[in-house]
Amino acid sequence: MTNLITNPVINGLSHLKNxxxxxxxxxxxxxxxxxxxxxxxxxxxxxEAKERFREEATCAFFWLWGIxxxxxxxxxxxxxxxxVLTDTGKDELRDPSYLMSNGAKIFKFxxxxxxxxxxxxxxxxxxxxxxxxxxxxxxxxxxxxxxxENLDEFIxxxxxxxxxxxxxxxxxxxxxxxxMKASYKLxxxxxxxxxxxxxxxxxxxxxxxxxxxxxxxxxxxxxLSAVFYNFTTAWIIAGxxxxxxxxxxxxxxxxxxxxxxxxxxxxxxxxRESIGTKISENIxxxxxxxxxxxxxxxxxxxxxxxxxxxxxxxxxxxMSQLQPKxxxxxxxxxxxxxxxxxxxxSSDPIFLKNTINAATYGRATNPKKFVxxxxxxxxxESIDDFMLEIADIAKDKNINDCLKTIKKNTLIRTALFxxxxxxxxxxxxxxxxxKLQIFLSQKIYGKQSFKDIATGNKKDGKKPS
Numbered sequence: 001m002t003n004l005i006t007n008p009v010i011n012g013l014s015h016l017k018n019x020x021x022x023x024x025x026x027x028x029x030x031x032x033x034x035x036x037x038x039x040x041x042x043x044x045x046x047x048e049a050k051e052r053f054r055e056e057a058t059c060a061f062f063w064l065w066g067i068x069x070x071x072x073x074x075x076x077x078x079x080x081x082x083x084v085l086t087d088t089g090k091d092e093l094r095d096p097s098y099l100m101s102n103g104a105k106i107f108k109f110x111x112x113x114x115x116x117x118x119x120x121x122x123x124x125x126x127x128x129x130x131x132x133x134x135x136x137x138x139x140x141x142x143x144x145x146x147x148x149e150n151l152d153e154f155i156x157x158x159x160x161x162x163x164x165x166x167x168x169x170x171x172x173x174x175x176x177x178x179x180m181k182a183s184y185k186l187x188x189x190x191x192x193x194x195x196x197x198x199x200x201x202x203x204x205x206x207x208x209x210x211x212x213x214x215x216x217x218x219x220x221x222x223x224l225s226a227v228f229y230n231f232t233t234a235w236i237i238a239g240x241x242x243x244x245x246x247x248x249x250x251x252x253x254x255x256x257x258x259x260x261x262x263x264x265x266x267x268x269x270x271x272r273e274s275i276g277t278k279i280s281e282n283i284x285x286x287x288x289x290x291x292x293x294x295x296x297x298x299x300x301x302x303x304x305x306x307x308x309x310x311x312x313x314x315x316x317x318x319m320s321q322l323q324p325k326x327x328x329x330x331x332x333x334x335x336x337x338x339x340x341x342x343x344x345x346s347s348d349p350i351f352l353k354n355t356i357n358a359a360t361y362g363r364a365t366n367p368k369k370f371v372x373x374x375x376x377x378x379x380x381e382s383i384d385d386f387m388l389e390i391a392d393i394a395k396d397k398n399i400n401d402c403l404k405t406i407k408k409n410t411l412i413r414t415a416l417f418x419x420x421x422x423x424x425x426x427x428x429x430x431x432x433x434x435k436l437q438i439f440l441s442q443k444i445y446g447k448q449s450f451k452d453i454a455t456g457n458k459k460d461g462k463k464p465s
Contacts, residue, residue: 035430044450074111089184089370124204233421268394276344
């Protein structure tokens with residue numbers, strides 16, 4: 001019965017922590033759209049409220065599903081010619097793009113970039129123009145948009161300053177790695193998708209602003225909103241964990257640790273003693289590559305020279321399987337080699353593989369998917385931290401008697417912290433930012449009706465006398 005309750009909770013919380021998931025942003029956006037529509041109604045009545053609702057709802061749709069949807073269409077087309085289901089991310093431990101042909105890489109990069117650009121055009125140019133046109137019709141205004149010649153001047157100015165925008169292609173390898181990383185992030189990280197569409201949307205909104213006050217409001221609101229959309233939830237969660245001296249641990253990690261420790265029959269004090277933190281002196285005798293990695297064959301030879309037994313050699317082999325082979329060769333990070341030497345209860349390679357794979361939604365061991373070495377190491381460190389937390393709670397008691405309670409309390413705390421983070425972000429987006437935006441706008445440009453803003457009155461931008 002307990003598993004019937006905890007499993008949905010674990011899966012639900014894991015979904016909220018998934019960087020590719022749209023649900024957390026959707027929950028925030030629902031509050032944001034409602035709050036901003038209401039604040040607009042208070043200032044400009046139904047006319048401004050309708051324009052704001054159209055703007056927020058349309059943009060939310062493209063923020064959440066625009067790039068993903070366009071990417072999916074590209075995948076359907078690309079699958080007929082290339083392997084486009086392989087990630088383009090790359091670091092010192094993983095390079096799934098090694099499996100892709102050059103044609104597939106070019107197609108995938110083009111598909112991702114074109115999806116992002118199209119979303120930016122829709123949000124930055126088309127949506128504002130259509131939205132303003134609907135308001136203009138309601139006001140019986142024939143023309144409230146910025147003159148087209150301004151756009152022409154901007155284009156000519158850019159053409160006249162070509163050298164200013166030329167890209168230096170020195171260091172092509174570094175540039176290629178950066179492009180591949182950006183492609184991966186745009187395809188798999190919701191924050192990057194939001195920031196990308198936000199940047200194009202902000203540029204378009206500012207350019208199409210009908211009044212200096214509106215231009216200021218868009219700039220202030222959208223820049224500050226990007227912070228609340230993408231960062232404040234994580235900041236609140238980190239702050240609460242630090243305040244209560246708890247580990248910020250993934251729900252899947254909690255589940256795997258509790259299952260792993262269930263049959264160990266240890267007291268809390270014994271568990272603490274079994275978590276090794278001391279680094280072996282032999283690690284200094286291992287010749288790592290410049291990027292801090294070592295090939296398995298080279299490590300096996302080094303361990304053999306140091307007199308390692310068969311069990312340690314087997315452990316090294318299993319530890320190299322925490323990630324797929326890198327361009328056909330098994331490889332380990334320095335931290336993984338430290339685990340090979342370690343006698344810590346948390347250094348079991350099979351346990352680590354299962355736990356990290358669960359917390360990365362199966363990506364860590366999938367040769368076609370990418371998850372950064374930094375992300376995996378962060379999960380690895382949280383394992384030790386959470387085990388020490390269990391030891392502190394159990395003390396001289398058997399941990400088997402405490403694990404169910406610890407697991408339940410940890411999941412509840414994680415849920416509450418997640419809700420607190422989402423609630424603060426929603427408050428900022430739905431109430432705080434709109435109020436500040438209107439307050440500052442009125443301080444700078446004076447109190448003006450929405451009709452004045454929509455019709456572009458007082459376009460000189462001077463503060464009314």
